[in-house]
Amino acid sequence: MNSDLSPTPPLDERLRAVVRTIPDFPKPGILFRDLTPLMRDPQIWKLTLEGLADRVDPLNADLIVGIEARGFLVGNALALVLGRGFVPVRKPGKLPGMIEGLDYDLEYGSDRLEIQSGALEPGQKVLVVDDLLATGGTAAACASLVQRVGGEVVGYGFLAELTALGGRGRLPGPASVESLLLY
Secondary structure (H helix, E strand, O other): HHHHOOOOOOOHHHHHOOEEEEEOOOOOOOEEEEOHHHHHHHHHHHHHHHHHHHHHHHHOOOOEEEOOOOOHHHHHHHHHHHHOEHHHHHHOOOOOOEEEEEEEEEEOEEEEEEOOOOOOOOOEEEEEEEEOOOOOHHHHHHHHHHHHHHOEEEEEEEEEEEEHHHHHHHOOOOEEEEEEEEE
């Protein structure tokens, strides 16, 4: 039998085979899911983006908002696949001109996110994108910032989600949450 006719494994299996798990990083007891190898192989990266695009396209977002820093890589590429615009949400002091910001608490301290004033039109439908959903604090803060400047969050898109950390439950709803890989 011709091996070229063997069935292709499901997308999640193909992606899991590429994602690296690094024990005890950044501290003992943590299993770090390194998603960057997905980006190294253009065929796998294309499959990854197409898989996420298939899940989020029905949400009909006008814009993709990517969270610094890996959310820029995923969000900008996804915006190109979907034919949508991209808006970055950054850490303090990185954006020129007038900005809107939001301070928020994390399990280990506090942080701040900023967006350029006028980056969103009032009522624009927004998809918030990052590489990984863990505790949900940063994605929730990003969604709150988007809402503060007049955007409507219609969904969230992630390459991977660490389900045991409950981040999905912290995200402002009723927006859809789409993750390609669940750990």
